[in-house]
Amino acid sequence: MLLREALREARGRLAQAGAAEADTDAWLLLSWCLDMSLADYALHSAQELNPADEKRYFAAVGRRAERIPLQYITGEQEFMGLPMKVTPDVLIPRQDTETAVQECLRRLGGEERVLDLCTGSGCILISLLHACPGLSGVGADISGAALQVARENARRNSVSAQFVEGDLFEPVEGQFDLIVSNPPYIPTGELGGLEAEVRDHEPVLALDGSSDGLLFYRRITAEAPRYLKRGGFLVYEIGWDQGEAVKDILEQAGFGEVTIVRDLAGLPRVAVARYGAQPQQQRRDGDV
């Protein structure tokens, strides 16, 4: 079979399986299997694919046709320009989440201490540490299997981070200048309507935000003041329709300067709030 015939065949199989980006994924899998650039392909598309490569390629295409996400097949996803290992134990890093990282970076740059709750693959914390060499950071997650991936990603990107296992703040000690989290935020009733790749293959533990999707914002916001330095920031990734609800949760807990930031698609995606920024908080702590 010629390379270009293999590619055509794979596109057809993926389209038939209902994969949204069939053409792109057929190419990305070929490129991954053969370690081949687009320029190489242009030169060699009329050459025979050797039988071993053909077998490997169609095995990968077959898995993708089962709607396994591309990144769980290749084991990789780029995030903030950095290579991240992914396995089915972690949510695949999304471009939306880069907006949360950017908002953190706008508020960091010195020798701050950062906490990433529900760190998963570690992508948020690791990209922050990579961008700001003075920072130190802790990543927490309830999943030990996710933390193994996070540790590997820290090694891969030559950053040093501490990872701790437990339920939200339970394994966390000390105080931080910034707490960031992309917690599970999909309402339980909406999980069944997600695309097959997410619904059937990504960890439900990283997605299910309880009946209204807001459980983790309530829990984290309630406990965060104990772990934040005065003037410290709380940064959340949120669902596109959760801006008002999360703003309310933050304000009712006494956080100030609440801002909702939009992602590249123009949708509300990040909530930022400051601890101790409201007059009410300052009075209570006798600080003014």
Ligand code: GLN
């Ligand atoms: N953005 C993810 C999705 O669309 C959800 C991430 C989360 O729940 N934290 O599936």
